[in-house]
Each structure stands twice: as C-alpha cells, then as structure tokens.
Amino acid sequence: MTKLVNIPLESYRLAQYVVQCPCYVCGEGNTFDAEQCRHCSAPMALVHQANSQDVHPRMLAAVGAQGVGKTVFLGMLLDMLSRHSHDMHALVRGAFSLNLQQTTVAALARCEFPPQTSSDPNRWNWVHAQVQSPRERKPIELVMPDVAGEALAHELDHPTSYLAIHSLLSKSSGALVLIDAVKLQRGLPEQDYFTTKLLSYLHELDSDLGPWSRRPLALVFTKADECERCFEDPAGFARRHAPRLWEQCRTRFPRYSFFASGVAGTCAYRYSPGYGHRHVPLRIEPRGIVEPFAWLLEQARN
Amino acid sequence: MPVYTNKVRYLNLASGLSLAGLGLYDNSVLLFNAGVLGAGYALMRMAGFGRRVVYSAKPVEGPHCEPCTGDDDLPAIARAADATDVGQLIDEMLSQDRYALLLRAQISGNLTAVQRQRARAALERSMCLAPEGEVSLLPVELIVGDDPDPRLVEKRSRTIWVEGYFLDRHLVTNRDYYRFVAAGGYEQMPLWEQEAWPAIMDLVDQSGRPGPRFWRAGRYERGEDHLPVVGVSWYEAAAYARWVGKRLPTDAEWVKTSTWPVAGAGGAATQRKFPWGDAPDRQKANLWGSGFGGLIEVDELPEGSSVNGVRQMIGNVWEWTSDDMHAADDPSRAAGGPRQLHFKSLRGGAFDTYFDSHATSQFQSGDWPLARKHNIGFRCAVGLCDVNVPARPATEVEVPEEVCV
Numbered sequence: 001m002t003k004l005v006n007i008p009l010e011s012y013r014l015a016q017y018v019v020q021c022p023c024y025v026c027g028e029g030n031t032f033d034a035e036q037c038r039h040c041s042a043p044m045a046l047v048h049q050a051n052s053q054d055v056h057p058r059m060l061a062a063v064g065a066q067g068v069g070k071t072v073f074l075g076m077l078l079d080m081l082s083r084h085s086h087d088m089h090a091l092v093r094g095a096f097s098l099n100l101q102q103t104t105v106a107a108l109a110r111c112e113f114p115p116q117t118s119s120d121p122n123r124w125n126w127v128h129a130q131v132q133s134p135r136e137r138k139p140i141e142l143v144m145p146d147v148a149g150e151a152l153a154h155e156l157d158h159p160t161s162y163l164a165i166h167s168l169l170s171k172s173s174g175a176l177v178l179i180d181a182v183k184l185q186r187g188l189p190e191q192d193y194f195t196t197k198l199l200s201y202l203h204e205l206d207s208d209l210g211p212w213s214r215r216p217l218a219l220v221f222t223k224a225d226e227c228e229r230c231f232e233d234p235a236g237f238a239r240r241h242a243p244r245l246w247e248q249c250r251t252r253f254p255r256y257s258f259f260a261s262g263v264a265g266t267c268a269y270r271y272s273p274g275y276g277h278r279h280v281p282l283r284i285e286p287r288g289i290v291e292p293f294a295w296l297l298e299q300a301r302n
Numbered sequence: 303m304p305v306y307t308n309k310v311r312y313l314n315l316a317s318g319l320s321l322a323g324l325g326l327y328d329n330s331v332l333l334f335n336a337g338v339l340g341a342g343y344a345l346m347r348m349a350g351f352g353r354r355v356v357y358s359a360k361p362v363e364g365p366h367c368e369p370c371t372g373d374d375d376l377p378a379i380a381r382a383a384d385a386t387d388v389g390q391l392i393d394e395m396l397s398q399d400r401y402a403l404l405l406r407a408q409i410s411g412n413l414t415a416v417q418r419q420r421a422r423a424a425l426e427r428s429m430c431l432a433p434e435g436e437v438s439l440l441p442v443e444l445i446v447g448d449d450p451d452p453r454l455v456e457k458r459s460r461t462i463w464v465e466g467y468f469l470d471r472h473l474v475t476n477r478d479y480y481r482f483v484a485a486g487g488y489e490q491m492p493l494w495e496q497e498a499w500p501a502i503m504d505l506v507d508q509s510g511r512p513g514p515r516f517w518r519a520g521r522y523e524r525g526e527d528h529l530p531v532v533g534v535s536w537y538e539a540a541a542y543a544r545w546v547g548k549r550l551p552t553d554a555e556w557v558k559t560s561t562w563p564v565a566g567a568g569g570a571a572t573q574r575k576f577p578w579g580d581a582p583d584r585q586k587a588n589l590w591g592s593g594f595g596g597l598i599e600v601d602e603l604p605e606g607s608s609v610n611g612v613r614q615m616i617g618n619v620w621e622w623t624s625d626d627m628h629a630a631d632d633p634s635r636a637a638g639g640p641r642q643l644h645f646k647s648l649r650g651g652a653f654d655t656y657f658d659s660h661a662t663s664q665f666q667s668g669d670w671p672l673a674r675k676h677n678i679g680f681r682c683a684v685g686l687c688d689v690n691v692p693a694r695p696a697t698e699v700e701v702p703e704e705v706c707v
Contacts, residue, residue: 083591108656108657109657109659109660111442111660228675265620265667265669265675265677266645266667266668266669266670266673268645268668282627282645282667282668282669283620283648283651283655283660283667284655284656284657284660285590285652285654285655285656285677286590286654286656287654
C-alpha cells in the first residue's frame with residue numbers, strides 16, 4: 001500500500017556545500033559544516049569565530065623538538081594568564097581552546113606530566129585566546145597550536161608533509177622556540193642541531209608577512225630548574241652549550257632573545273605498580289613562562 | 303703555630319660531659335668540643351672569619367685534655383678565666399640566639415639562675431612546644447590523587463609516635479644566619495656532616511665568600527634582615543641548627559605541628575589539611591597568586607599560624623627536614639637502570655608554589671641535599687628531653703625585666 005506524504009523541499013541547503021569555506025590556517029576549501037579542515041586538521045571554529053566576530057587572530061608558533069616541553073609550557077602559560085595574576089591576562093575563545101590548559105594543569109596538579117602530543121594533527125590542541133596586554137588598549141586575538149615535536153621533525157626533513165605546520169610557520173607573527181636546557185648541559189648536541197635546522201627552515205619560508213628574518217624569535221631554554229645557572233644568563237648558556245644555534249641567530253635573525261623557563265622545581269623517577277618508573281615533577285613552581293611570551297608579543301606588535 | 307691574643311678562654315664546666323671546652327681566641331671565634339657534637343673530631347684553629355681553616359688531627363678527649371694547639375700555656379691561661387668572662391660568653395651566646403645550647407642538660411646546671419631564666423625565656427619566646435603523640439603521614443600519590451579510597455589511605459599511611467619537641471616559631475632569617483656566617487660557621491668542620499666536607503668550599507655566595515648562594519660579599523641585601531634565608535643547602539641548614547644547639551625537625555614533627563592531630567572517640571585522630579583548618583586560603587599563606595610575588599618577612603601572616611603559634615608553615619619557602627625523600631634517579635643518568643637516591647624531604651610550599659594541593663600539611667617534595675635554591679629555607683627544632691625546661695607552663699616563667707635580652 002502506498003502512502004502519500006508531504007516532504008519539504010530543502011535542496012537549497014545543498015547550496016551551502018557548493019561554497020567552499022577556506023581554512024583559517026592553510027586557506028584550503030572545506031564544507032561549511034566541517035569540524036576540522038580536511039587538509040590540515042585545524043579546527044574550523046577558527047574561521048567561524050573570525051567571520052562571526054569580525055576578528056582576524058594573529059598566529060604565534062611554539063615549536064621545539066620532541067619532549068622539550070611544549071605542551072607543559074603552553075598549558076601553563078594559558079593557565080597563568082587566565083588567572084589574572086600578571087599585568088597581562090588572557091581569555092580563551094571557544095571550548096576547544098581549553099583542552100590544552102585542562103589536560104596540562106590536571107596532570108601537573110597530580111605531580112605527573114601530560115601525555116606526549118600525538119603526531120596525528122587531528123589530535124592536536126589549538127588555542128584561540130584574547131590576550132590583554134597592559135600596553136595595548138584593545139585585546140590581541142591569538143591562535144597558538146600545540147604541534148607534536150615528532151611531526152615538526154618530519155616537516156623539517158620533508159617540507160610540506162605537514163600542511164598545518166607549514167602554513168602555521170608561514171603565517172606566524174613570531175615564534176617561541178623551545179630548547180631542552182638539561183640535554184644541552186649534558187653535552188648532547190641533538191637539541192642544538194634540531195633548533196639550527198628549524199631556524200634554517202624558517203629562514204627559507206616566505207609569506208605575506210615577509211621573510212622570517214624580520215620576525216621575532218624568543219628562544220626559551222626549558223627545564224632550566226634543573227640547571228639553575230641557565231636562569232642567571234640564558235644568552236651565555238646558549239653561547240656555551242649551543243654554539244651553532246647562537247651563530248645562526250646572530251647572523252640571520254636580528255630580532256631574537258634568549259630566555260630560561262622551568263615549571264617543575266625538581267623532577268625524579270617514581271615507581272608506580274603497573275606503570276613502572278615514571279618521570280614526575282616533585283612540585284610545580286613556574287618560572288620564566290610569561291616573560292618570553294610578553295617579549296614576543298611586544299616585538300610582534302612593532 | 304697560632305698567635306693567641308689575650309682573649310684565650312677555657313671554660314671548664316662541672317658536668318664535664320658534653321660541652322667540654324669552649325675556647326675564645328683571636329677574633330672571638332667560638333670553638334666546639336667533640337662531646338657536644340657526639341663524635342670525636344679534629345680541633346680547629348682559626349685565625350678569623352674568612353681565613354682558611356687549619357686543623358689538627360688529634361681529637362679532644364675531655365674537659366681537662368690539652369687543646370691540640372701546640373701552645374703549652376693555654377691550659378694555664380684558660381684556668382685563669384674569671385666568672386665575668388664566662389658571663390660575657392653566655393651573653394654573647396644569648397645574643398646569637400644560642401639559648402638551646404645553654405639549656406642542654408649537661409650545661410644548664412652550670413648557669414646561674416638568672417642566666418638560666420634568660421635562656422628559658424628566649425626559648426619560650428622563639429619556639430613553640432608541641433606535645434608528644436601520634437601523627438599519620440600520607441604518601442604523595444594519595445595526597446594529590448583523586449578521592450583516594452579511605453581503606454587505601456588507612457593501609458598506606460604511616461602512623462608515627464613523636465616525643466614532645468619545640469619548633470621554631472619563625473623561619474630562620476638572613477639576620478639569624480648572618481651570625482652563624484660571621485662566627486665562622488663555615489670553617490667549623492665539626493658542625494658539618496662529614497660527607498659534606500668536600501663540598502664546603504663550593505658553598506659560597508655571589509662573590510665567592512662562604513654564605514648562602516644569593517648573598518654578596520658575605521652579607522645579605524640591605525632591608526632583608528627579616529626575610530627567610532634561602533639559597534642554603536640541607537648541609538648548611540643542618541650545620542646552622544647544630545651551631546645554635548638545635549637540629550632540623552623530622553618529617554613527623556613538621557607534619558604533626560602543621561596538622562595538629564586530635565584523637566577522636568574511636569582512637570582515630572583528626573588531622574588538619576592546613577595549619578589553619580581544612581580549606582585552602584591564599585590570604586593566609588604566601589603562595590603563587592597570593593599577591594606578594596616574592597619572599598615576605600617571617601612574622602607576617604599570623605592568621606595562617608598553626609595551633610601552637612608556628613608561623614608560615616605553609617608558603618613563603620619550602621623547609622628542609624632532617625629526613626630523606628626516597629626517589630629513583632633518572633635512568634638515563636645511570637647505566638644499568640635506575641638507582642635509589644636520597645633526596646632530602648621538603649615541606650610546606652613556597653611563594654611560587656602553583657597548586658593548593660602542593661602546599662598542604664601533608665604534601666612532601668624533595669631535593670638534592672646540596673641544592674641551594676631561591677625558595678628553600680628552614681626552621682629548627684629541639685627535643686623536649688634535650689633541653690632543661692621547667693615542667694610548669696611557659697607562661698608562668700618569671701623573668702626580671704632588667705635581664706631580658
């Protein structure tokens with residue numbers, strides 16, 4: 001038996017799919033209801049926020065080798081800024097922007113480090129925040145992703161293999177380059193080579209923002225709490241322990257500065273049944289987290 | 303051969319057990335005898351603060367032995383010391399806040415009643431009494447974990463019996479510590495753990511003189527008299543404590559003062575999470591976000607005191623205790639897998655401690671005993687049985703005003 005029903009004709013909705021929605025990061029087209037860019041995996045919420053609120057956030061990159069502490073640095077930075085204890089403070093935009101902060105802070109409060117960031121771009125945490133600086137009347141809109149060090153290393157060896165990283169670094173107004181101070185102090189050269197390679201990559205990049213040599217670089221020695229002298233003279237530490245990096249900065253990037261940062265007062269290996277020995281912080285006392293960011297923002301403004 | 307000035311003194315105490323010999327010579331540097339430190343040691347000769355240490359290998363054996371100085375006239379000169387000089391020595395020790403040393407049972411019997419009263423008054427003014435009793439210590443995993451199973455807490459907590467003790471009301475300040483430095487504390491080897499002897503030459507300030515890491519030219523910055531001393535290793539803290547006749551508190555003593563256990567009806571004790579109660583309050587402690595942004599003077603924030611009046615147990619600086627914190631080392635440092643290390647225990651949190659959960663009465667952190675960090679200080683303790691104090695309550699001690707220091 002056949003039954004007749006009235007179905008409203010909504011084919012006009014298909015028209016929305018015809019208009020491509022460009023990703024804020026890579027600029028490639030996506031459908032209007034896509035959650036993540038199908039090309040670079042950046043959240044499409046960035047585009048919708050930019051369109052609906054008529055703001056066009058700047059991008060800042062926080063990059064470094066695997067295990068250098070990018071997630072901890074960015075998570076702590078956002079948490080510290082969101083607690084309004086500094087002249088500078090931040091309000092995140094969109095629920096997705098809170099994931100990084102939440103994951104990091106929850107782990108550190110338990111005296112654990114957050115899990116390593118996956119090299120799968122779908123699982124990266126992106127942050128869109130509104131940062132109010134004391135020197136600016138209007139807040140600055142910023143986008144900062146937490147990219148995996150492993151993926152960055154792959155991109156350096158095979159340029160454009162990670163479109164998100166390539167696009168991010170092309171469009172960033174400046175970069176926080178994180179370097180493991182403990183490994184450098186132990187005389188392991190891999191951090192020096194990796195960062196030198198990264199700076200060479202940046203130097204070759206070009207975009208509407210001009211060459212990277214005109215953009216500011218904040219070179220941050222992480223885990224400096226385990227080598228206290230790094231706090232006293234970060235530039236001297238770079239000269240002594242990372243000569244290649246020091247020379248690269250001096251000759252190719254006129255706008256750079258060295259910083260030291262630490263989040264854990266002391267670290268140790270703790271044995272937990274079922275987990276074995278885990279590297280854990282014994283207390284959390286952030287130092288030198290906001291300063292490089294504030295410097296970078298100030299430089300990027302000019 | 304040292305050149306003695308006319309200020310050579312030899313104080314022969316009647317008990318003759320512990321503090322066998324106190325010699326004042328040259329720049330009034332006070333020498334200790336092996337007895338008070340509990341071990342035979344080399345008698346040092348010092349030409350004054352800031353000069354290199356020269357010491358003999360011959361141990362001092364008792365009050366009547368001849369000091370190993372090579373100066374045959376010394377005992378005779380020492381015996382000639384009169385009561386006035388002894389009084390001056392005691393005055394000097396009291397002015398250096400070394401009352402606990404004078405109140406040692408072996409020594410206090412040789413003090414006059416007035417001297418004893420002054421020492422007791424100083425003790426009661428500067429230290430807080432904690433009664434004997436049990437205290438439970440929790441492992442870190444249960445303190446920072448999410449709602450631990452009460453059965454697990456009961457199973458994994460350690461209940462420890464603690465004898466009565468005094469704990470410093472305030473953290474040790476720069477001014478307190480300066481007295482130790484100025485008296486040549488870094489050159490009095492018997493004050494130091496033997497394992498630290500090779501490291502003592504490295505325990506210098508910014509200008510290379512003996513002292514805390516952040517001092518300069520053997521002094522702290524002007525206006526920082528009442529800030530807690532920081533940049534001192536565990537060994538420096540322990541040496542200072544010995545010099546004043548005290549010791550570092552044990553973990554159990556520290557936690558007991560801060561948690562102040564009260565036995566319940568069923569025998570289970572109730573312990574506070576913070577000295578002031580069970581809720582975190584950044585207005586009662588100097589932590590990250592409290593608004594101070596750095597060290598504060600040791601007598602501030604009285605509202606955050608423990609029940610018996612000990613200030614700033616939470617916040618301002620981490621405090622060394624005498625116990626070890628066991629942690630496994632970084633396996634990448636040691637071939638053949640992780641090895642056990644002995645971090646020294648830290649308690650209480652500091653001005654830059656970020657999480658409330660890391661600044662509780664139970665939270666334990668740790669660091670290398672030679673770590674000299676910007677946010678680690680200490681306070682001292684002394685056992686009730688180690689000092690000669692009257693059984694009556696402290697408030698009943700009458701001290702003539704004219705002799706108060």
